[in-house]
Amino acid sequence: xxxxxxxxxxxxxxxxxxxxxxxxxxxxxxxxxxxxxxxxxxxxxxxxxxxxxxxxxxxxxxxxxxxxxxxxxxxxxxxxxxxxxxxxxxxxxxxxxxxxxxxxxxxxxxxxxxxxxxxxxxxxxxxxxxxxxxxxxxxxxxxxxxxxxxxxxxxxxxxxxxxxxxxxxxxxxxxxxxxxxxxxxxxxxxxxxxxxxxxxxxxxxxxxxxxxxxxxxxxxxxxxxxxxxxxxxxxxxxxxxxxxxxxxxxxxxxxxxxxxxxxxxxxxxxxxxxxxxxxxxxxxxxxxxxxxxxxxxxxxxxxxxxxxxxxxxxxxxxxxxxxxxxxxxxxxxxxxxxxxxxxxxxxxxxxxxxxxxxxxxxxxxxxxxxxx
DNA sequence: TACGCGTGGAC
DNA sequence: TGTCCAAGCGT
Numbered sequence: 001x002x003x004x005x006x007x008x009x010x011x012x013x014x015x016x017x018x019x020x021x022x023x024x025x026x027x028x029x030x031x032x033x034x035x036x037x038x039x040x041x042x043x044x045x046x047x048x049x050x051x052x053x054x055x056x057x058x059x060x061x062x063x064x065x066x067x068x069x070x071x072x073x074x075x076x077x078x079x080x081x082x083x084x085x086x087x088x089x090x091x092x093x094x095x096x097x098x099x100x101x102x103x104x105x106x107x108x109x110x111x112x113x114x115x116x117x118x119x120x121x122x123x124x125x126x127x128x129x130x131x132x133x134x135x136x137x138x139x140x141x142x143x144x145x146x147x148x149x150x151x152x153x154x155x156x157x158x159x160x161x162x163x164x165x166x167x168x169x170x171x172x173x174x175x176x177x178x179x180x181x182x183x184x185x186x187x188x189x190x191x192x193x194x195x196x197x198x199x200x201x202x203x204x205x206x207x208x209x210x211x212x213x214x215x216x217x218x219x220x221x222x223x224x225x226x227x228x229x230x231x232x233x234x235x236x237x238x239x240x241x242x243x244x245x246x247x248x249x250x251x252x253x254x255x256x257x258x259x260x261x262x263x264x265x266x267x268x269x270x271x272x273x274x275x276x277x278x279x280x281x282x283x284x285x286x287x288x289x290x291x292x293x294x295x296x297x298x299x300x301x302x303x304x305x306x307x308x309x310x311x312x313x314x315x316x317x318x319x320x321x322x323x324x325x326x327x328x329x330x331x332x333x334x335x336x337x338x339x340x341x342x343x344x345x346x347x348x349x350x351x352x353x354x355x356x357x358x359x360x361x362x363x364x365x366x367x368x369x370x371x372x
Numbered sequence: 373t374a375c376g377c378g379t380g381g382a383c
Numbered sequence: 384t385g386t387c388c389a390a391g392c393g394t
Contacts, residue, residue: 045390052380053390086378089393123392143390163373194390203388204383231387 002155003218011153011213012180012189018212019192020185024199028057030191035109035134036067039097042126043090050198056085070095071102093121113139124170132190138180140173141190142166145197151229152201155218160229241309243279244270244346245293246353247286249320252331253350255340259328264343270312271329279313286320296352301345312349 007014024030027050029041040060044053060081064070070078075095082091097119101107109130110116117127124142131137140146147160150169158165180189200211206225214220219228247254255268273279283293293315301308332340334354342350 042390047377047389047391048379049381049389084379086380087391089377090391093392121392125391129390141390144388145390161374198390 002157003153003216006154006218007216008176008179009181011176012184014212015192015196016185016188019188019195022199022210023188023192023195028054033134035130037061038130038133039109039122039126040094042129043094043121044085046090046126047087048085052085056081067098067101067107070098071107090121096120097122109134111135113137129190132186136186138177138184138186140170140177141193142170142173143194143197145194145201146173147229148203149193149197149201149213152206152219152225153213153217155222155224155228157228157230159232161232240307241311243273243276244310244312244349245273245279245282246270246296246312246314246349247320248314248316248318248334249331250318251335252333253337255330255332256326257328257330267341267343267346268330268332269343269346270349283315286317292317296349299345299348308345310345310349314353 027041029037032038041053041057044057044060063081064073064078073095075092078095079088079091082088085091100119101109110119113124113127113131116122116130117124119127122130128137128139128141131139132141147169150156150172151160154172156165156168156172158168160166160169177184177186177189196211196213200207208214208217208220208225211217211220219225245254254271256271258264258267258269271282273282279293293313296312296314298309298311301310337347337350337354
């Protein structure tokens with residue numbers, strides 16, 4: 001917890017005030033305290049976006065208007081109303097849960113979040129949401145929205161799916177509720193956190209200007225919104241591939257200065273293309289048939305966060321006019337390559353062609369495999 | 373504890 | 384066009 005100045009007592013009230021003014025109020029499952037409708041919406045909304053859920057929610061309610069009607073149905077009558085929504089264990093658990101409620105609770109929900117969380121398909125967060133919306137219970141939720149808001153506001157680093165971070169987030173959420181005034185509108189607070197997370201404190205480009213918490217938000221103060229929540233480490237780094245063209249004319253090579261920020265920013269690299277047709281287009285632009293270009297041995301370059309498969313092509317034509325074809329391009333004499341700022345794999349390609357002393361060496365052709 | 377579960381949206 | 388991920392839970 002890095003935030004030195006979180007205003008815990010006013011946090012919840014700030015969220016409630018914002019929710020009442022700027023939050024969502026017209027979603028189909030709002031404006032009711034019916035635990036059945038709240039429950040159904042919470043289950044459908046697990047890992048599923050609001051826009052997707054709305055239609056399913058309304059069709060489901062027409063067919064199964066209450067716990068009793070759902071409990072009496074056969075599972076094969078329920079599943080068609082879930083088809084296309086995904087995560088079908090949710091529907092099976094929903095049906096089982098309705099039958100448990102009918103059998104043990106007279107078609108009502110238990111009174112406490114702890115008891116609600118014992119029902120099939122309902123975990124700690126969903127139970128807290130049902131209790132907050134239906135009963136006003138002061139029990140915090142912890143979904144993707146709240147994780148985003150809290151990791152940023154409090155400056156909580158670490159992968160949120162890990163136990164220690166998860167525990168810290170729950171404790172923080174509990175602390176925020178306990179510090180709130182007794183008259184706190186718990187339904188508005190719970191909804192407000194989710195509205196903040198989905199409308200304002202979004203992952204890609206958070207709209208901090210509109211955020212009621214920015215005055216004491218750690219991520220806003222330190223400009224680290226993009227670093228929080230801490231992203232899960234990739235198992236396998238992504239792989240990309242590209243073609244590069246070694247264009248030689250009159251003892252010079254066409255190089256391209258890379259932009260900063262960016263990969264190899266400020267260094268000189270070879271003109272780069274997504275696929276062979278782009279190389280052909282570039283050759284044609286120079287009035288040169290691409291059939292004269294020869295493919296060289298490919299190589300693999302490993303960055304910290306991805307792997308790049310490079311397929312170099314070599315084209316020599318000493319009749320080409322020695323004029324740059326775009327502002328960032330420049331013809332560099334082969335004997336000057338040694339003193340040019342080249343990324344490692346580019347130097348390897350050029351050294352393979354011309355040697356470290358600028359001598360042209362035999363080409364390796366038709367060798368598509370990576371040579372490292 | 374980490375992973376599987378489904379589909380569609382965003383970039 | 385691919386990759387990530389969204390109102391999580393169960394195992």
